Amino acid sequence: MKFFLDTANVEEIRRIEKLGLVDGVTTNPTLISKEGRPFKEVIQEIAGFVDGPVNAEVVGLKAEEMITEARKLAAWGDNIIVKIPMSEEGLEAVHALTKEGIKTNVTLVFSVAQGLMAAKAGASFISPFVGRLDDIGKDGVELVAELKQVMDEYGYKTEIIAASVRHLQHLESIALTGADIATIPGSIFPKLWDHPLTDKGIDGFLKDWEAYEKGQNK
Ligand code: E4P
Numbered sequence: 001m002k003f004f005l006d007t008a009n010v011e012e013i014r015r016i017e018k019l020g021l022v023d024g025v026t027t028n029p030t031l032i033s034k035e036g037r038p039f040k041e042v043i044q045e046i047a048g049f050v051d052g053p054v055n056a057e058v059v060g061l062k063a064e065e066m067i068t069e070a071r072k073l074a075a076w077g078d079n080i081i082v083k084i085p086m087s088e089e090g091l092e093a094v095h096a097l098t099k100e101g102i103k104t105n106v107t108l109v110f111s112v113a114q115g116l117m118a119a120k121a122g123a124s125f126i127s128p129f130v131g132r133l134d135d136i137g138k139d140g141v142e143l144v145a146e147l148k149q150v151m152d153e154y155g156y157k158t159e160i161i162a163a164s165v166r167h168l169q170h171l172e173s174i175a176l177t178g179a180d181i182a183t184i185p186g187s188i189f190p191k192l193w194d195h196p197l198t199d200k201g202i203d204g205f206l207k208d209w210e211a212y213e214k215g216q217n218k
Contacts, residue, residue, distance in 0.1 A: 024052035047077035057083035098122030131164035
């Protein structure tokens with residue numbers, strides 16, 4: 001399973017990258033706005049050191065606007081993936097960009113039908129939003145599982161990026177669906193390796209070791 005980091009914060013990416021856990025990065029206009037830096041500068045800096053896809057999102061709503069923006073974003077680096085919001089205009093843009101060899105990630109996917117449309121239009125990635133579906137009383141993980149089944153059944157090469165991941169249980173459940181990728185906020189990562197029993201175990205071993213050493217030095 002691949003892990004993308006869901007952030008535009010360079011320090012956060014560098015920290016997690018040291019652990020060998022970063023296969024790519026996703027950003028969106030909200031995440032970019034939090035950094036308070038020029039869009040191009042941030043994306044190019046990230047794309048320059050991350051060994052994997054770096055996602056940058058268009059903001060136009062018309063197909064022609066999205067296509068123009070996508071061409072610009074794709075020229076910022078060889079590993080740039082252009083995020084296109086799910087819509088009729090978005091599908092038109094994805095289809096045209098795919099023919100040009102520009103890779104896309106269709107974002108804001110909330111149903112199997114939307115995912116299927118995006119894959120058929122030629123998207124390299126689709127992003128079902130797990131947490132936001134849970135927020136409205138639906139089961140986001142179930143959508144990921146269904147999309148995985150459909151992609152496998154019909155042999156689509158489109159990779160599923162489980163997005164809007166909010167906690168450890170999300171990640172563990174997503175992993176069980178066989179989703180290709182989970183994109184995870186930097187704040188969630190430590191929760192994936194921390195465990196109170198691990199901390200307690202280390203404390204216990206260290207205390208016992210100190211007592212043992214004292215006994216040896218008598
Ligand atoms: C990633 O591609 C998405 O933009 C992101 O995961 C959305 O997460 P949120 O629902 O927590 O904003």
